[in-house]
Amino acid sequence: MIAVDSACITLDIRKQQWKGYYKGNGLYVLRHSTYYTGTLDYTITSTIKGFKPIKGQITVENTWDVAPKATDLQVGNQWWTDSYAPDDRWGKHAGANTQLKVREEIMQDWAQRWSWLK
Numbered sequence: 141m142i143a144v145d146s147a148c149i150t151l152d153i154r155k156q157q158w159k160g161y162y163k164g165n166g167l168y169v170l171r172h173s174t175y176y177t178g179t180l181d182y183t184i185t186s187t188i189k190g191f192k193p194i195k196g197q198i199t200v201e202n203t204w205d206v207a208p209k210a211t212d213l214q215v216g217n218q219w220w221t222d223s224y225a226p227d228d229r230w231g232k233h234a235g236a237n238t239q240l241k242v243r244e245e246i247m248q249d250w251a252q253r254w255s256w257l258k
Contacts, residue, residue, distance in 0.1 A: 142188070149191075153198075161183070175233055177201055193248040
């Protein structure tokens with residue numbers, strides 16, 4: 141028996157590992173985020189008894205400003221994304237400027253939180 145929200149699967153993609161979780165009722169979730177565009181090879185593994193590795197490919201496009209395509213993944217109501225506004229772009233990355241605007245504030249906040257390490 142796997143407990144709900146247990147990390148029990150791993151996505152290996154572009155030399156990165158992303159943990160996946162059991163959501164209950166036989167459902168599992170992996171959350172992966174990338175700025176990379178192109179076709180990526182991946183493997184999903186688990187220590188669950190009898191789980192056979194899953195290998196495949198996913199194609200990532202940075203096409204925020206175009207109409208939906210038949211091949212787009214339907215993501216459901218737990219999906220979130222950043223702003224598509226042109227002023228919030230950083231190069232071809234939609235919404236990235238929203239992070240750049242507050243980056244210094246975020247880093248200073250972390251510096252203060254970790255100051256006890258001095």
